[in-house]
Amino acid sequence: MVYQIPVLSSSGTRELSAELPAEINPHLLWEVVRWQLASRRRGTASTKTRGEVAYSSRKIYPQKHTGRARHGDIGAPIFVGGGTVFGPKPRDYSYTLPKKVRKAGLAMAVADRAREGKLLLVEDFAGVNGRTKEFLAWAKGAGLNGEETVLLVAQDERVRRAARNLPWVVTLAPEGLNVYDILRTERLVMDLAAWQAFQARLGGEA
Template sequence: MYSLPVLGSGKTVEAQLPERVNPHVLYEVVRWQLASRRRGTASTKTRGMVSYTSKKMYPQKHTGRARHGDYGAPIFVGGGTVFGPQPRDYSYTLPKKVRRLGLEMALADRAQQGKLFLVERFEGVAGKTKEFVAWLRAHNLEGPSLLLVTSDPLVARSARNLPQVRVLAPEGLNVYDILHQEVLVMEASAWDVVKARLGGEGE
């Protein structure tokens, strides 16, 4: 059981998250995420794809030179590539239970470190970047990289241009972004959405 501080209110919210964080589960989920993001568009031309004449370079015998068929052979500059990369899909299936457990453990990791905060309202933030900078300064969050989870378009617009801030909708919260940023700040309403994703076991 963790007590998550609610910034600006002095209150806390009780959260039921794993007591023990398994780094291997986090590794598996991050590896699955990054594999799914790979475009897989790398492509090389094989010997049959290069634009060279297929005419034999010189007679097979009596020249004193090695036997060659055409300039498209892999040993020549500009020739085809042997076993080079071809377009492919790098994604694979990871069980839903592992994905859910990975998200729970990533949240627990931030909670253990005291870097998971909830916010009821972003006071004074109405769409301007300087307003969000002032809000960060007021809560001593200027320095670290920050993952902001919000469904408020004005708050998202205020924060999205800051290089140290990554903005996500509650539905897009994921293990990689949680671990990639130092601090996680979530709207209280976003926390309810995340609890629903975790099967109602967030509190």
């Protein structure tokens, strides 16, 4: 489907035609987000088994004639402070996802923002040279007032630096554009360099 996407520049606003998916598959987006979050998990959680807790292994009381149940060492899982049964151990949570699925998910996420009128392309961030107040002045002129969360994808590091301290803005370099961050913010703002990088990813490898 062809979308008409607004392009903002210091000389005014124009529109750019872009071919993006017409249908959005929520389950496919869920698959990509699940894959992303699994890849980010550190997997460092670790509990001690009964063989690793620092207790004596002596028998805590005689086997018979106490009127109580039979027990061995105090590090058994049944006791408070004892070892853990089937607890977490360090592991890798990441798994592979087909490149076609990853590319389709990214295209659908961007298409969803374009369909909602929440995608804005920027030709130049006039007057933004690394300071937050400069970005706030530009954002006000672009109709971004902080009422919606914004994902800002910009090639210029000065633009990202100017916006990164704002609580309603998430900043990314073009190569970092991903489905999870698109879906967790309400508006998507990209410069033309980021847009071209996005188009190249769709045409090449994810």
